[in-house]
Amino acid sequence: MSELVKSIGERYLSVLDKIAAAAKRTGRDPGAVRLVVVTKSQPVEVVHAAIEAGAQILGENYPEEGVTKIQFLREFSAVEWHMIGHVQSRKAQLVAQNFNLLHSLDGLKLASRLNRFCEETGRILPTLLEFNVGEEQSKSGWPAWDETRWPELVNDVSAILVLSHLQVRGLMTMPPLGESAEYSRTFFQKIKRLQVFLAERFPQTDFSELSMGTSTDYEVAVEEGATLVRVGTAIVGPRNYKTED
Numbered sequence: 001m002s003e004l005v006k007s008i009g010e011r012y013l014s015v016l017d018k019i020a021a022a023a024k025r026t027g028r029d030p031g032a033v034r035l036v037v038v039t040k041s042q043p044v045e046v047v048h049a050a051i052e053a054g055a056q057i058l059g060e061n062y063p064e065e066g067v068t069k070i071q072f073l074r075e076f077s078a079v080e081w082h083m084i085g086h087v088q089s090r091k092a093q094l095v096a097q098n099f100n101l102l103h104s105l106d107g108l109k110l111a112s113r114l115n116r117f118c119e120e121t122g123r124i125l126p127t128l129l130e131f132n133v134g135e136e137q138s139k140s141g142w143p144a145w146d147e148t149r150w151p152e153l154v155n156d157v158s159a160i161l162v163l164s165h166l167q168v169r170g171l172m173t174m175p176p177l178g179e180s181a182e183y184s185r186t187f188f189q190k191i192k193r194l195q196v197f198l199a200e201r202f203p204q205t206d207f208s209e210l211s212m213g214t215s216t217d218y219e220v221a222v223e224e225g226a227t228l229v230r231v232g233t234a235i236v237g238p239r240n241y242k243t244e245d
C-alpha cells in the first residue's frame, strides 16, 4: 500500500469514527450518515488513492474536472460521484449525464435544463435543493435566512417537483465560514427546520436527505441531523485553490 493510500485511509477512518460518535451522542443511527470525500482541485492520483483507501462517495465542484476523473476512474464502478458545487446552466448536460447525485441545485433555469438533458438520455437525476441560510449575498442557493419568507419558496419548489426526470431527495446548505464549528450550529438547525417546513407542504416528496457539514464542522452537522457530510481537506489534505469552473 502506498504512503498516500495509507495516510488518506487513516484520516478517512478517523472521520468515520467521529461521525459515528457524533451520531451516538444524539441518539442517531451512525449508518444513517454517509461520508462524501470532497476531491475538488485534487489530482486524479489523489482521488484514486482515496478510492483505494475506502472512499465510496466522491464529491466534485467543477463539472469538467469531475467528468475527467469519472472517465479516468471508470473501472471503480461501485463509487458514487456527487456534484456539490454551483453548476452554471451551460454545464447542465455534463452534470445530467455523469453524476449520481446533485447536491447544489439552486435555480429553476438550471433545473429545467437538467431535466431536459435527462429526458433525452432517459435518466433520472437525484438532486438536493440548495438553500442559503446565512444571509451572504455571494453564496448560491435560494435565499432562506428569513423564516417569515419561507412561504415564498414554495412556488419554485413546486415547479421543480413537477419535472419528471429530476428526483428531489432533500436539502443542502453551506453556512458562512465561522470561527468555530459551533458557529455553524444555528444554520444547521435552520435548514433542518426548513426541511420540516417543506416536508409538511409537499407530503408526497421525500425530503429526507440533509447535506451539510465540511472538515471544520461535520460533527456538529451530524449532531443536527446531517445524512450526508462533505469532507475534503480533513481526509485528502489541502488543495490548490481554483476559481474558474
Ligand SMILES: *Cc1c(COP(=O)(O)O)cnc(C)c1O
Binding pocket: 038, 040, 061, 084, 085, 174, 213, 214, 215, 216, 230, 231, 232, 233, 234
Ligand atoms: C470544498 C467543499 C467542501 C469540503 O470542504 P473542506 O473544508 O475541504 O472539507 C464541502 N462542500 C462544498 C460545497 C465545498 O465546495
